[in-house]
Amino acid sequence: MQTLDCLFYDMFLDWGVSESTATYLNMLTLLVISLVAVFLIDALIRRVLRQVSANIANRTKSSFDDILIANKLPRNVAHIIPVLLFSQLIPIIFRDFERASTIMKTTLTIFGIMLTLWIVRSILNSIKDYLKQSDNFRDKPIDSYIQVFMIFAWLIGVFAALAIITGLSFIKFAGTLGAASAIIILIFKDTILGFVASIQVSINDMVRIGDWITFEKYGADGDVIEINLATVKVQNWDMTITTIPTYALISDSFKNWRGMKASGGRRIKRSVIIKASTIRFLQPEDLSKFKKIQLVSNYISNKEAEINSHNSSQNIDKSVLINGRNLTNFGVFRKYLNTYIENHSAINKDMTMMVRQLEPTPQGIPMEIYAFSKDQRWENYEHIMGEIFDHVLAAVPYFDLEVFELYPVMSMAKT
Template identity: 40%
Template sequence: MLAVRVLLAIALLSMLFVLARRYLLPAIAHLLDKVDGDLQHQTEKQRLKLASHLAHLLPAVVLISSAEQFFQYWPAFRSAVHLALWIYFYCFAGLAFAALINFATTIYSAVDRQSNVPYLGLAQVLKLLDFIVVSILILSTLLGKSPVYLLSGLGALTAVLLLVFKDTILGLVASIQLATNKMVATGDWIEMPKYGADGAVIEVALTTVKVQNWDNTITTIPTYALISDSFKNWRGMQQSGGRRIKRAIKIDIHSIGFLDEAEKQQLMQHTVLQPFLITEIAKELLQQPHLTNLKLFRCYAKWMLQHNPHINQNMTLMVRQLESNEVGLPLEIYCFSADKVWANYEQIQAEIFETLFATLPLFTLSTFQRLGGRQEL
């Protein structure tokens, strides 16, 4: 009689599997097609896995509910079947939840490519919790104990678990802090000299962060290092209105002097300076009896920046003197480029300083340069 019931159970299980694979799996897959819309090609693998795991749950649910009637006269065998079916159910429920996380992660990464949320790390945290919950449920089923009882007994293993899962626990805490405080996300440009990282973040996972450096090498940083150590994130610059230009021209102090009338008239002959010299500010400066060539050049440099279409006029802009030292008097250009693209930024900065260096001699100024090259003793 038992053999007949077992054969009937196997037949029912086989029939349920066939029905699930033929009807339920395509139905779930079709439903998931509606969820991800235009991303079907990108999520095909995750979608099929999720549908397959969900389809496996139906036979387990039906057999768990009907095992009591099938094997009511064989309690020992019924208990063994119940045990196997519950373990089967927990395993595929856990796999289905993990597949759902992968499915959602793929959709999110495709829809929001500029996300500031480290979703890979959060996904790994959820999958780790999924694994822990399923493991506890399976152990409690095998031992015939409540999951609460097992959790209370984990206290004795805390030290061992902390040692074994040290990196995972540190990564988990770091991932939560990174996500909560929005410290770093995929696409951010970060600098971390301690690990030789200087480039764009391409992946924020549970235990590691991958950075693609500007030479296309990949640097892997422990996630918790972003919490315990310092690093520079250039996201603020990328989200602001400009990228800073901060560079000084070292003026030879011996070339600084007062301009006489002849030198002022000579300046007017240079066509490159005429747009500046005809302004009201320049006219007022030229009327001053003790005007230095450095002051006039400083005002010219500021005027040039103010009329440069590539400079953000709504951010800090100034030309200032720094403390003189053994290499002359530094005259610092401080402004912000409106274009933040690296190549364009370097081009704008180069053009500004090429113009300033070229016009320095017109003001009878010279830069400090160590002896060498074309200079002679």
């Protein structure tokens, strides 16, 4: 080692250089040669490790090793040997420069800490990507847990580096930061809130990746594509991205449509407003006309027989139409819509189906259809709902009814 230390030193003296200059030139020459050698060795090891890793990955069925390569684990591991080698060369290169040797050792130690963090990050990212391929973990906020761990790892790494620079032990250096804990908490307030929120979101199963959520406060309406420590990313239906603070999921109210997707149906809840002035009792000639409508033909016949029997048994005077029991065009229309929904192929028959009359409004009487479509996809859902209400609006005049604010339409009796 002594011969190597003085190899270039003696050569520079033979060239007539002063001892002081020869010392510096010897150090610089050894440093350049060492750096070139270390970089060449690093490149060689990286190439060998990459080739070996690729061969192993191609022979195994598991995708985990491919993910490790994608996250640059072999590349980061390859730096370990060159770093260790260079650390052994420092005393030789800086034999006559004790302060420079100390600075270089400190720098190399700090780089070693960073390299360790890079390796840990590669492993954790690989675990995250691998777990996301599994159906059991695909919708879990794994990013949040990885980020929390990495934050603590980086804090420990930074503290360790600062402790090395200041010459204090890690424990003593961490102790001196106790007084500054309030400032640290203030700086990392959002991170702490996000960490707590991500845990609560996960434990309570409030949101999963892939859930459709509506968050009016932040203008979000779409699928959750990412949940991390600080934010939740939602891809809206117009393909824009809305970023929501993670802690907002537990501090504010939002709507999660997962229950709708799991139910097997998507709710249709819409009404048409019928003019109150067009609602009337039905006379015998009206019943004959409405019996031609197949969906209510049997209903009218059965109801007519029931009502006539009741009125006869009660000796009702039917010379005045309001006396006794009567059918109305509005009631028959309601029955028609109910039967139409029950027979519609796109409606989920295992879920609630009804047509109901709502409270009167100044515009008229709302007739609401409440049912669930089988197809939950937005485009198909809108098509189904549009098809139903196209039919509803076209059917209104056949019952001598009118929809509010529509132009008067000739009834079936006038055609």
